[in-house]
Amino acid sequence: MTDFLKLANGGISRIKPYQAGKPIEEVQRELGIADVIKLASNENPFGMSPKAREAAAKAVASGNTYPDSNGYYLKKRLHQKFGYSTDCLTLGAGSNELINLLFQLFVNPEVNVVLPKYSFVVYSMESTVNGAAVKYVPLDNWKVDLNKVLQAIDAKTRIVAFANPSNPIGTAISSRDMKDFLKKVPEDTLVVIDEAYNEFNSGDPTFEDSAKWVAAHPNLVVSRTFSKAYGLAGLRVGYMVSNPDIASLLNRLRAPFNVNSVALAAATAALDDDEFIKKTVDNNTKERARYMEFCAKHGLDAIESKANFVAVGFGARDAQKIASELMKRGIIVRPLLGYALRDILRITIGTPEENDRLFAALEELL
Ligand SMILES: Cc1ncc(COP(=O)(O)O)c(C=O)c1O
Incomplete structure (x- = not known):
């Protein structure tokens, strides 16, 4: 029998498949529970904007023809709404595809990639697949220390990537610090700011649209998604x-x-429905505060989050057991074993009712 692992390119044999959150249907099937909620994949608990649903349903009717390869209307709308020049835009099947492509373009065994510790796992997977070493920079009280990141960058560093806010930790780098950092990074090191959770990072009056800095910093790449706040x-x-x-x-x-x-x-x-985004973000901000209160009240170590999830530390308690007990009660959360964070569960902020259900279940378990 041919050893296909040996035939496969470069670093592929050295990565593990991406571990996605358990789908609701799988838990329903395996545990025989009908009423399951998923607080594991940072999805929008309100679904998608009615405007988006209507447009999607209409588009299904033309499913026999190929899509517009250049995404003319979506790029045009992004330009109108945010001012990005259309020749600066690339569309992808999720931002994940674009991150993969970017690493495929620029990463090889001759270069290295600098990442804060506990970065979104896709960056290290793609570095390994393309043969590059990863240099991890320790966090400082769960936050990225940009001075340490600068120190880690050397002549071979091709990419430095951040999720901002970060996943799975949830902390964020301020616009001011990021701008200052960009001025100091070598011009041939790409700075990738992955803003999958950007919309939830609200309330900071000094916040700027980082994609506007691309003109001044040709080595900056900003990645965005419709998967989270937009519910797609x-x-x-x-x-x-x-x-x-x-x-x-x-x-x-x-x-x-x-x-x-x-x-x-x-x-x-979806870009036409600001009301839906506001409802989503307002709920998240309000409910995130409830998570912090709940955790403080019960002696749980919640990391202050700017995203639509909270990384909750369970200390000496068995977080894995708590995750499996929650699952038996029809609540899916995300253990962070892949990040070697055994005592932390990442919990997506849901609707008030979903969060009430989680709090009640946790109270029972604690
Ligand atoms: C930080 C971060 N970046 C990118 C993605 C990929 O999202 P998508 O491919 O759905 O756009 C995720 C998904 O969880 C994420 O957490």
Whole structure:
């Protein structure tokens, strides 16, 4: 029998498959529970905007034809709404696809990648697949210390990547600190700011749109998604803002019809529904505060989050047992074993009712 692992390219045999949150249907099937809630994958608990749903349903009717390969209307809407030049945009089947493509373009065995410790796992997976070493920078009280990141960058560093706010930790770097950092990074080191949770990082009056800095910093790449606040995770659509040369490379490498027509239509319409985003973000801000109160009251060590989830430390208690007990009660949360954080569970902030259910279950277990 042929050893296909040996035939596969480079570092693929050295990575483990991505561990996704358990789907609701799987828990229903395995545990025989009908009423299951998923607080594990940072999805939007309100579903998607009605405008997006209507546009998606309409687009299904034309499913026999190929999508617009260049995503003209979505790019145009992004330009109108945020001012990004369309030649700086690349669309992807989720931002994950774009991150993969970017690493494929720029990472190889001759370079290294600098990441804060406990970064979103895809960055290290893609570094390994493409043969590069990863240099991890320790966090300082769960926050990224940009001075330490600067110290870690050397002549071989091709990419430094951050999720901002971070996943799975939830802390964020301020616009001011990031701008200062960008001035000091070597020009041939790409700085990737992955803003999957950007919309939830509200309330800071000094917050700036980092994608606007691309003109001044050609080595900056900002990644965004419609999967989280916009509620389109299942449709798979995201975008990158970069300088036109990088966008052109990404657009060469991507598959010709990488974003399907339903996703394109839904994302374009979703950008018209500010009310839905406001409802989503307001609920998240309010409920996030309730998580912090609940954790403080019960002696749990919640990390202050700027995202739509909270990483909760259970200390000496058995977090894995708590996760499996929650599962038996129909609540799926996310253990962070893949990050070697055994005592922490990442819990997505749901609707007030979902959060009440989680709090009641935790009270019973604690
Ligand atoms: C930090 C971060 N980046 C990117 C993604 C990928 O999201 P998507 O491919 O759905 O856009 C996720 C998903 O959980 C994430 O947490």
